[in-house]
Amino acid sequence: MSAPLTIIGSGMAGFGLARQLRNRDAERPITLITADGGDDYSKPLLSTGFAKRLSPERLVARPALQVAQDLNVTLRTHTFVDAIDTSSRSLQLGAETLAYDQLVLATGAAPTLPFTIPDELAERVMTVNDLDDYRRFHSSLAALQRPAKVVVVGTGLVGCEFADDLVAGGHSVSMVAPEEILLARLLPAELGRALGDAFLEAGIQLYCGTTVSFFWHEQGAVAVKLNGGDTLHADLVLVATGLRPRMTLAASAGLSVSPNGIVVDRYLETTVRGVFALGDVACVDGLNAMYVQPLQAGAKALAATLTGSPTLVNYGPWPIMVKTSLLPIVSLPPVESAVRWRTEGSGRDLAAFAESDDGQLQGFALTGDCVRRKVRLARLAPPLLG
Structure with a gap:
């Protein structure tokens, strides 16, 4: 039996990639390894659960066993990867050695x-x-x-x-x-x-x-x-003092890392052929975008690449919708720091525009009723990674 495509991490990146892969290839052997219980849930809902009186069980969309069946993957829960040997294409799991064909690191980020x-x-x-x-x-x-x-x-x-x-x-x-x-x-x-x-x-x-x-x-x-x-x-x-990409495993394996994550190219491939990184842990052409939409774009592009259609990842100008019911907020932070902010509106209904020296829109931030302008403004802003 040939070695499987192996994904380390079962968050939105790991499961998202597995779903995209199954849309393109129903039969390829896939092993997904996770240090947690492997239940499928929406991470953004973690910060909305107390207002809605949601128990942890109600946040689970699919339990681990159902995920494994639905995606036709081998799901190994509560399993820690101790080391990656890129020369032999294998993982060390305690005393066990597990071979892989291609490897995707979707290990996410940890609180600082x-x-x-x-x-x-x-x-x-x-x-x-x-x-x-x-x-x-x-x-x-x-x-x-x-x-x-x-x-x-x-x-x-x-x-x-x-x-x-x-x-x-x-x-x-x-x-x-x-x-x-x-x-x-x-x-x-x-x-x-x-x-x-x-x-x-x-x-x-x-x-x-x-x-x-x-x-x-x-x-x-x-x-x-x-x-x-x-x-x-x-x-x-x-x-809640920020997140840092989980890069220790990658660095120990000799992959190139930076303060912003595991270094990957626009195909999400690391400095070692056949090893890829996705999601919060990946630094794509110097950019680490720890948000849902870039993660989803990465999963779709990487699934195409891993199934024989090499595809560059692109990050569009996706606004961040902040889940603060006390004041609705949408933000599209500018990639470049050399911008000036111009604000209009009154009270708490404010629209701020990050503009370059020549007046070109580079990003924006909206509060209150002004959040309704997010779609139109996003069409005018440059992509995060085009």
Whole structure:
């Protein structure tokens, strides 16, 4: 029996690629290896579950066994890959050696932690990056049997979406971050302040321009000391301070990596023939786009390449729709940093345009009723990777 095409990772990238491959080839042997339980779920729904009172089980679209049957793949769950030997085209799984024909790394990204979490607070200071994380956080909230006090560390996309969701779910939320405005990487200052005002009106406490110094356990709660001198008390702390591509396995195998991910070309092939990378872990021509639409475009292009039709990946000008019910937001951040922002609108219905020196639209950000303009503006913006 010939070695299978092997995918490491069962997130949106891994499962998305498997689905695209099956659309083109129903019979090719595929092995999918994952460190988690292998259930199929939509990761974006993790930050909407508390408002909707969704249990972890309700977030599962298909359990692992059904996924394996539907996609006709060998799905190995709770399995860790210790090493890749590209010369022999094999993986080391503990004492087992597993051969592969072609290999796709869809290992995603892991949360970054700017501080050390004391062992005694491991069940109270958490990150939520996958369904297993959501299960733990959901269980901890449910165990309180009352609305919780939650400190969210980080005011980026994940932090803001979870803060919005937790408040809608009836919990009390405080946010801490070194940035002075919310969503600083996606919004110009005026729009970030508008979101901050909406959060404040909803009762979210904002501690911007400061960082966490340390944590400790105090009378059944978590005490969070800020470097500005304040001390917050919470039932739980959710850390949302960014993601870093999981590249250790690739680097150990001799693949070229950069701070932005595993280095791949426009065919998503790494510096070793027959080994590819997809999704949050991939740096395509110097660009790492950790969003759903680029991931889907990559899965479709790579499936074509792996089935005999080499296809360059293209990332269109896809806006990011931020899931903040308190203030609708759409953002298309400019690829180039040398832009000037022009804002129009009033109140919280704002449209900001990132323009080059010659007035060409490079990106935009919209809040409130202005989000309705996203489709028309996206047609005018340049692609992320064309």
